[in-house]
Amino acid sequence: MEFFGHVIDGAEVASASGETFASVDPYTREPWAEAALGGPAEVDLAVAAARRAFDEGPWPRMGRAERGRLLHRLADLVLANADRLGLADTRDMGKPITQSRGHDVPRAAANLRFFADHARLTPAEALPMDSGHHAYTRYEPVGVAAAVAPWNFPLMLETWKIAPALAWGNTVVLKPAEDTPASATLLARLALEAGLPPGVLNVVHGYGPDAAGQALTEHPGVDRITFTGESATGRAISAAAARNLVPVSLELGGKGGNAVFADADLDNAVSWSLRAIFTNAGQVCLAGSRLYVQRPVFEEFLARFTAAAGAMRLGDPKSDGTEIGPLASETHYRKVRGYVETVAAEGGTVHAGGLGDGWFVRPTIVTGLPAAARHQREEIFGPVVTVTPFDTEDEVVALMNGTRYGLNAMLFTESLSRAHRVSARLRAGTVWVNCFFVRDLRAPFGGVGDSGVGREGGTFSREFFTEPKAVVMQI
Ligand code: NAD
Secondary structure, three states: OEEEOEEEOOEEEOOOOOOEEEEEEOOOOEEEEEEEOOOHHHHHHHHHHHHHHHHOOOHHHOOHHHHHHHHHHHHHHHHHOHHHHHHHHHHHHOOOHHHHHHHHHHHHHHHHHHHHHHHHHOOOOEEEOOOOEEEEEEEEEOOEEEEEOOOOOHHHHHHHHHHHHHHOOOEEEEEOOOOOOHHHHHHHHHHHHHOOOOOOEEEOOOOOOOOHHHHHHOOOOOOEEEEEOOHHHHHHHHHHHHHOOOOEEEEOOOOOEEEEOOOOOHHHHHHHHHHHHHHHHHOOOOOOOEEEEEHHHHHHHHHHHHHHHHOOOEOOOOOOOOOEOOOOOHHHHHHHHHHHHOOHHHOOEEEEEEEOOOOOEEEEEEEOOOOOOHHHHOOOOOOEEEEEEEOOHHHHHHHHOOOOOOOEEEEEOOOHHHHHHHHHHOOOOEEEEOOOOOOOOOOOEOOOHHHEEOOEOHHHHHHHHEEEEEEEEEO
């Protein structure tokens, strides 16, 4: 069985206790790898290494161009190892290989390249003042950044955090999700190969509460916490950060609403709506899990959407032809199964799909549920979508805005004025019009309400991972 250690101070190590935990392949339902099980002792070592690398090492003092060169080299290595990295995520959590190798790995490389270039090229403010003084801003690194990541896009979201932190001169301690340890260790090995100095990127494996995750986010030696995961975990981490007065960025859960208006291009709406909910078996924070379809096209849309969902290929996520793999773990499968099994009790109908073999859930379309049903309010995080008719723009805006979440929303319409008008009224960090998941890494990314605090991306990441300093000179 493959072993994935912590990476601390430039070396891959086991835990002092020798303890490990297994990573279970959700397709075979057998362990395929072992990872070192870290706790407070490993977190202490990693934070100390990151601190030394920050205080004494070359990284923060290196020019941005030189740091950027090393991050580009890491991106090259990520792409050169696409098969291995893609397979690691696929075996850890069941994502189809075409998505892990074909989408997440290139996006991870793009994250590294984008933030390397962004840090090098972004100008800082220079403010010649009326008084004759001159003020300018220095964006200085903050120190040690703690990154805590989820299991649904392991490599892609880890690089989304690590890349800006490193590009701006910080050092990092990453705690990957316990379900997906492999690609984080592989990435840290590649970072050493690329020439990142020891202690700049550290990885500690382990669980969250009362374990490595909590030890890291409560650690007094950490200067920033960037977290992606569940809203409840975000609350716990926010409380820990408050005790140490550490800024925290929280990218949390979602319950994306998706409105299809009668004037939409239905082919386009079906195609994107399908991807919005069934990509990664619905294990996407941005998933369009609440579909609202305007009544004149409701039946036609539902028929086309159902046919397209029924044609999706479930199977071995390691096979190129597979579009939907199993859910990531037994625990998660049981949670999603619980929602599928309670549709009727909440007054709805499983229109298509349902439970599959093993830890598979088929693309599941639910109709007839009231807005108050749990399925319409809670994040299911699986391939389960509720479809509800609506009549007016006001009605659908109220429905879309009717959850505690506010990460993203989608709308499909050929009316330009409606697109702008409705986008402005939606309570969401991102609104996609006639598309889904199209990202410009300069754009703000984050959510409102229970979907998070703060924004990352472009200059938003710079604000978080630096201490802007004003220098005012009399000249
Ligand atoms: P999770 O909150 O259970 O775990 C995420 C990470 O936090 C893991 O590494 C875990 O070990 C750690 N953790 C758990 N409890 C902790 C604690 N008390 N202290 C410190 N660390 C702790 O989330 P998950 O199940 O891995 O991920 C799925 C969730 O992530 C969903 O809610 C999804 O919507 C959300 N998500 C959000 C975004 C976004 O950008 N907004 C992106 C992807 C996933």
